[in-house]
Amino acid sequence: MSRTPQNFLSSFGEVLGARLCLSDLYLAKSENDSIVGVCGMEVALLSPSGEVVKRSDADKLVKRKFSTLSPKDRRPLNKAGALELTTFLRDTFEDFDYTATVLLSNLAVEGEQRGKGIGALLKFQRGLDVP
C-alpha cells in the first residue's frame, strides 16, 4: 500500500498531477518604480475551429486524453510539456485536433502612459525633455 503514492509520482504523476500549461505575468514599471502596465501570458490550446481554450480547460482536456493511454505509452511522456504532449496526442488520436500555443492576455497600460511610444521619440528627436 505504501508504494502506491510513490508509483503514482514516478509512473505518470508528473503529467497528471502537475499543471501542464505554464503561465507568466509581466509588469512594466516607470523610472520611479511605479507599475504602468501589466500583461499575462499562458499556454492555451487552439481548437480545430481556431477557438482559444483557456489554461484550466486546456489542462483538463490534455490530461483526460493522456490518461487513456496505456502506462507503457505514457511513460516516455511523463516529463513532457504541453507542446510535446499535444503534438503526440494529435498524432495518436484522430479526435484530438488541438494545438498548443502561447496566449497573450490582459494587456493593460495606465491611461497616462498610453501612446507614449511615438510621442516620447518625437520629443527626444526635437531635443526636448522626456519625462
Place this chain on the structure above:
Amino acid sequence: MTSRNLHTKTHIPSLASNAARSPGGKLCESVINGASDWGYPTVVLEVESSNFPAIKLYTKMGFERVGEVYEKDGVEVGEGGTVEDRIVELVRMEREV
C-alpha cells in the same frame, strides 16, 4: 555646405520600433520573447473587435488578424468596480515568434 552635410540622413525609425518603445509594446515584446524561451512558435491573442487602439498596437507589433469576428461570454467592469456579464465580439490575432 560640404558634401558630408548633403549626405546626412535623418534616422526615421519604423512604426514597429516606435510601438515597441511604449509600455504596451514592451510588454508585447516580453511575451513574444517568453514564448520563444518556452519553445512555442506562435503567440495568439483575443481582442475586442471595437478596441481599435489595442488592435493598432498589436498590428504594429507584428500580429495579424486571423479569421472572422466571433462572440464569446465576457464581462463588463463598470464605474465603481461593478461587474456585469455580457457578450463580447472578439477577433483573434497571431504572430510568429
